[in-house]
Amino acid sequence: MDFTLNDEQRQIYEYGARLAQQYDHRYWLDHARRHAFPHEMFRRIAEDGFLGLMVPQDYGGAGLGMTEMALFMEGTANQGVPLLMMVVGPCMSLSLLSKYGTEFHKRELLPAACRGDIQFCFAITEPGAGSNSMQIRTLARRSGNRFSLSGEKTFITGADVADYCLVVARTTPHDQVGRRTEGFTLFAVNLKQKGVDMQRVRIAIPLPEEQWTLFFDEVDLGPEDVVGEIDGGFDILFHTLNPERIILGGLCCGIGRFALEKAARYASERVVFGQPIGAHQGVQHPLARAYTAVEMASLMTRRAAWEFDNGMPAGASANMAKYAAAEAGIEAVDAAVQAHGGSGFTEDVGLYELYPLMRLLRTAPVNRELCLSYIGQKVMGMPRSY
Missing domain, CATH: 1.10.540.10 (Acyl-CoA dehydrogenase/oxidase, N-terminal domain)
Known part of the structure; x- marks a missing residue:
């Protein structure tokens, strides 16, 4: 590589x-x-x-x-x-x-x-089906070559500014399939269509993009709205979940780097007791450790992207990249805030607001526990833990 x-x-x-x-x-x-x-x-x-x-x-x-x-x-x-x-x-x-x-x-x-x-936005999560996406209940009932979509999706990023949404639905209920991965279909749904409604999910994080719950009430869809094969949508999802983890790995590394560079400048300029605070190992070492973690996570993210682009199995690297980058991002922002002292919590510095975003990305769109479970089972060969 x-x-x-x-x-x-x-x-x-x-x-x-x-x-x-x-x-x-x-x-x-x-x-x-x-x-x-x-x-x-x-x-x-x-x-x-x-x-x-x-x-x-x-x-x-x-x-x-x-x-x-x-x-x-x-x-x-x-x-x-x-x-x-x-x-x-x-x-x-x-x-x-x-x-x-x-x-x-x-x-x-x-x-x-x-x-x-x-x-476009993307909708898979439901109130009763987060990480356990096999249990989604949003259903597109078939009538001839048309479908009637009903159900509910939540934590949908940017639905208010999107025109279309890729919706993961069941075209065969989960209790009627032989394997739990069967019966999924993806649809490109026009959000201005009759039967679509939405409600804001109020997230306690400063973000330009808001989260929404989407409600589908017998939304009429045709074959022109189907993405991929009917009942074969689960395989397609693997082409989105790994990229999602990879790109968020890049985001976490970037934010971590931004916070650390800001902290390094401050620690080099802020003088206390006659010398810059960055000369003290108690300030310098946490920033250096976090910087090292960010750079290592960045390399893993690039490895995962390279594997994906070259048609190789990227699940292991994507999960490791997402896990490592989210943890490194949190460590970086936390160390940067600490180095700034009290000013790190002020609006003028504009640093603390990044912490809740990094903390969110430890949990979403896939939490660190599931990343570790994937690595433990798929990479290290241990028994399934969930």
Whole structure:
């Protein structure tokens, strides 16, 4: 594996610094505190061609891979600009549609999404089915070649600003299938369609993207809305879950790096008892340990992306990357706040607000316990623990 970046990848990684010249951490933080989606920044990202990073050129994208998407996410997060909507839209939804979508999805929706004219979100979680996604109950009942979708999805990022949602539903109830992985189908649902309603889930975290519960009441869908094979949607999900973990690994590493660089500058300038506080090992060593953890997690994230792009099994690396990056991100922000002392909790510094986001990503979209269980069972060969 060669993790040396080529010129194009380096430009993608460094794009965050260019974006931050106009849309920096202060811009992001202002929107996060107001729970206001940063439309202007996303229009700029669309104009610069980054919404379609993983979409083939034939459908309006750049035709690149998971490595470039992870580099984009880490590069923007390096500037203190974490973009969760990039996870559920360009990474999870658009890349999946480009592989499994209908001609309508590919020729009409994908080019519009790459231009930023429409946005996508992704819906799998339900009130009674989080990590145990086999138990989802949202059902699309068949009548001829059409479907009637009813059910409820929750913790759906950005549903209020999305035009379409990739919805994971059952087309065969779980008590009527031979194997528990059977009977799933994915649909691209127009959220303006009759029978779709939503309610905000109030999250105690400053973020520009809000969380929503979606309600589907006999939403009429046709074969043109099906993504992939009917009843064969579970296999498709593996093409979204690993990328989700990889790209969030990049986000966590970037935010950790942003916090540590901010703390290192402060510790070098802040003088107490006649010398900079960064000269004291009690301040310096926690920052150095966290920096090391961030850089190691970043390497694992790039390994997972490389494996995914090269058609290799990426589940082990993706889970290790997500686990390591979330833990490193929390450690980094915590050490950075501690180094700032009391000022680390002020709005002027703009650092503490990153902690609840990092803490969220230890739990979601897959919690650290399930990552460790995967590693213990699938990688180390121990008995199934859940």
